[in-house]
Amino acid sequence: xxxxxxxxxxxxxxxxxxxxxxxxxxxxxxxxxxxxxxxxxxxxxxxxxxxxxxxxxxxxxxxxxxxxxxxxxxxxxxxxxxxxxxxxxxxxxxxxxxxxxxxxxxxxxxxxxxxxxxxxxxxxxxxxxxxxxxxxxxxxxxxxxxxxxxxxxxxxxxxxxxxxxxxxxxxxxxxxxxxxxxxxxxxxxxxxxxxxxxxxxxxxxxxxxxxxxxxxxxxxxxxxxxxxxxxxxxxxxxxxxxxxxxxxxxxxxxxxxxxxxxxxxxxxxxxxxxxxxxxxxxxxxxxxxxxxxxxxxxxxxxxxxxxxxxxxxxxxxxxxxxxxxxxxxxxxxxxxxxxxxxxxxxxxxxxxxxxxxxxxxxxxxxxxxxxxxxxxxxxxxxxxxxxxxxxxxxxxxxxxxxxxxxxxxxxxxxxxxxxxxxxxxxxxxxxxxxxxxxxxxxxxxxxxxxxxxxxxxxxxxxxxxxxxxxxxxxxxxxxxxxxxxxxxxxxxxxxxxxxxxxxxxxxxxxxxxxxxxxxxxxxxxxxxxxxxxxxxxxxxxxxxxxxxxxxxxxxxxxxxxxxxxxxxxxxxxxxxxxxxxxxxxxxxxxxxxxxxxx
Amino acid sequence: xxxxxxxxxxxxxxxxxxxxxxxxxxxxxxxxxxxxxxxxxxxxxxxxxxxxxxxxxxxxxxxxxxxxxxxxxxxxxxxx
Numbered sequence: 001x002x003x004x005x006x007x008x009x010x011x012x013x014x015x016x017x018x019x020x021x022x023x024x025x026x027x028x029x030x031x032x033x034x035x036x037x038x039x040x041x042x043x044x045x046x047x048x049x050x051x052x053x054x055x056x057x058x059x060x061x062x063x064x065x066x067x068x069x070x071x072x073x074x075x076x077x078x079x080x081x082x083x084x085x086x087x088x089x090x091x092x093x094x095x096x097x098x099x100x101x102x103x104x105x106x107x108x109x110x111x112x113x114x115x116x117x118x119x120x121x122x123x124x125x126x127x128x129x130x131x132x133x134x135x136x137x138x139x140x141x142x143x144x145x146x147x148x149x150x151x152x153x154x155x156x157x158x159x160x161x162x163x164x165x166x167x168x169x170x171x172x173x174x175x176x177x178x179x180x181x182x183x184x185x186x187x188x189x190x191x192x193x194x195x196x197x198x199x200x201x202x203x204x205x206x207x208x209x210x211x212x213x214x215x216x217x218x219x220x221x222x223x224x225x226x227x228x229x230x231x232x233x234x235x236x237x238x239x240x241x242x243x244x245x246x247x248x249x250x251x252x253x254x255x256x257x258x259x260x261x262x263x264x265x266x267x268x269x270x271x272x273x274x275x276x277x278x279x280x281x282x283x284x285x286x287x288x289x290x291x292x293x294x295x296x297x298x299x300x301x302x303x304x305x306x307x308x309x310x311x312x313x314x315x316x317x318x319x320x321x322x323x324x325x326x327x328x329x330x331x332x333x334x335x336x337x338x339x340x341x342x343x344x345x346x347x348x349x350x351x352x353x354x355x356x357x358x359x360x361x362x363x364x365x366x367x368x369x370x371x372x373x374x375x376x377x378x379x380x381x382x383x384x385x386x387x388x389x390x391x392x393x394x395x396x397x398x399x400x401x402x403x404x405x406x407x408x409x410x411x412x413x414x415x416x417x418x419x420x421x422x423x424x425x426x427x428x429x430x431x432x433x434x435x436x437x438x439x440x441x442x443x444x445x446x447x448x449x450x451x452x453x454x455x456x457x458x459x460x461x462x463x464x465x466x467x468x469x470x471x472x473x474x475x476x477x478x479x480x481x482x483x484x485x486x487x488x489x490x491x492x493x494x495x496x497x498x499x500x501x502x503x504x505x506x507x508x509x510x511x512x513x514x515x516x517x518x519x520x521x522x523x524x525x526x527x528x529x530x531x532x533x534x535x536x537x538x539x540x541x542x543x544x545x546x547x548x549x550x551x552x553x554x555x556x557x558x559x560x561x562x563x564x565x566x567x568x569x570x571x572x573x574x575x576x577x578x579x580x581x582x583x584x585x586x587x588x589x590x591x592x593x594x595x596x597x598x
Numbered sequence: 599x600x601x602x603x604x605x606x607x608x609x610x611x612x613x614x615x616x617x618x619x620x621x622x623x624x625x626x627x628x629x630x631x632x633x634x635x636x637x638x639x640x641x642x643x644x645x646x647x648x649x650x651x652x653x654x655x656x657x658x659x660x661x662x663x664x665x666x667x668x669x670x671x672x673x674x675x676x677x678x
Contacts, residue, residue: 015614
């Protein structure tokens with residue numbers, strides 16, 4: 001719903017909330033995800049809740065709420081609370097503000113007494129967080145503290161320990177340290193929000209003394225929006241791709257008409273500098289795992305020449321996909337989504353032309369199409385929209401661009417071949433298939449816990465179990481790592497077998513879908529058979545246990561040359577392979593465990 | 599603005615906030631006359647009136663506000 005996209009009209013949202021809520025709930029096209037959210041408030045939270053509900057409904061999350069009594073956040077969270085237990089929150093949001101600070105410093109305090117106050121203040125909160133995490137085992141979202149309403153010590157309030165400004169800053173620092181050392185604990189930054197809104201407007205005495213709202217009524221939508229972004233991100237509803245137009249979006253002017261030498265980019269003019277700043281912002285997005293693509297109406301060669309200019313901050317290889325052609329833009333967007341194996345909903349489409357934006361909006365209602373207006377507003381509009389809100393930053397996020405890029409290139413490359421085996425051979429694949437080794441244990445555990453599709457038994461293992469198995473003589477273990485001309489896929493396959501007499505029973509066989517149809521499973525089996533021969537094992541038993549997600553491997557053992565020896569009514573099947581001395585390897589396209597040539 | 603114009607605009611705001619076009623508002627209207635007008639929605643209404651007329655009520659006035667007629671008096675004292 002357009003009304004709820006940033007930049008929204010806060011007054012309008014408050015005025016129309018009843019109507020908007022009805023409309024959102026009546027939308028039959030949305031398959032809502034239900035979530036139970038507890039709001040523990042240090043001030044009135046009714047409107048916070050109303051606005052949060054609108055923003056969440058708008059992104060397909062239908063919340064039900066528990067609200068603590070006014071200013072009972074501590075008691076409600078800390079002590080036995082049958083109502084909250086029964087509600088069983090899936091997310092807890094603690095809406096406290098600087099109004100809830102209990103031990104403000106005074107000018108007569110010594111540094112030591114201020115330290116004590118700070119420590120009491122902080123430990124009250126830390127105890128609450130610890131307790132909530134232990135008791136409810138769900139993500140906790142906590143406001144930090146906004147700067148105080150007035151400054152007794154004027155400018156020096158910021159640096160003197162006796163100043164409230166200084167106290168808030170130090171308290172926030174303690175809160176951030178807690179956040180850095182605790183999983184599932186997320187800061188909602190009202191300190192930044194209140195500054196962006198303007199502290200003089202944020203602090204509204206009428207709403208505080210009349211209704212005990214910690215901020216002005218019209219500031220509330222911004223606060224709720226901030227919280228909704230965190231929840232959205234936690235539930236995996238972030239956008240993934242930034243699809244960018246070129247002319248008057250990434251540089252000033254029209255490259256086809258003005259010529260590459262006349263577009264505005266670089267440092268020569270104020271306009272060129274402004275576009276450069278935007279290019280820098282866009283390029284930085286890659287570091288948080290956002291994928292960049294181009295969708296432009298242009299001749300491809302001309303479009304690419306814009307990035308060949310030495311003063312262009314972005315280069316063509318910053319983009320995973322580059323669609324410069326004369327097709328309709330919504331079509332290009334759908335094609336890009338297809339190429340990346342993503343839904344069009346995960347795109348943010350950035351274009352200065354209102355007509356193009358409208359076409360994409362009409363055709364792909366769930367893609368984000370921000371009203372970026374004029375170039376001086378591009379950065380702020382995208383940044384405040386929070387499409388890519390970061391809640392955690394893993395190395396997978398940082399390398400996501402490379403991985404998708406390699407996949408897109410493979411796909412493109414595949415079209416050049418008519419024979420699939422020729423394609424596989426040309427990929428120049430190198431496999432590393434060896435018994436579990438300590439450096440890969442974390443990845444192995446992760447794979448056993450998240451692989452669902454190419455997984456024969458869907459057994460889950462803890463790190464401790466994997467460590468025991470790796471060092472046991474009664475098991476054969478293998479991990480498979482696959483690299484090719486486009487990049488390294490890392491560890492993608494895991495096999496665990498238990499030895500019983502002269503036979504091996506495969507407890508776990510899984511592979512990441514990233515490397516489907518690359519013959520990696522045959523390379524793994526060849527190695528497993530080899531390992532069995534070394535241990536004088538004469539037959540291998542494989543087991544397939546069906547789940548709603550793993551039907552793709554129903555006939556896996558059949559394809560590997562096993563004979564089915566039994567199957568029960570639920571579809572659980574047992575297979576056997578007798579290892580003969582003349583079994584020939586099935587993989588002929590992956591070079592396994594070869595020593596690097598110098 | 600005339601008193602009638604203010605009443606008309608206040609009526610529109612009330613209809614909008616409570617999402618009901620059939621609400622009729624007079625000087626004597628009080629919160630209990632309108633379905634859904636509780637203390638929490640009262641805050642929304644005050645905030646929206648302030649935005650629509652581009653005014654701010656004093657805290658004392660909000661506390662003492664009796665009915666719509668009184669609200670209109672307060673609005674008139676600021677808009678003209």
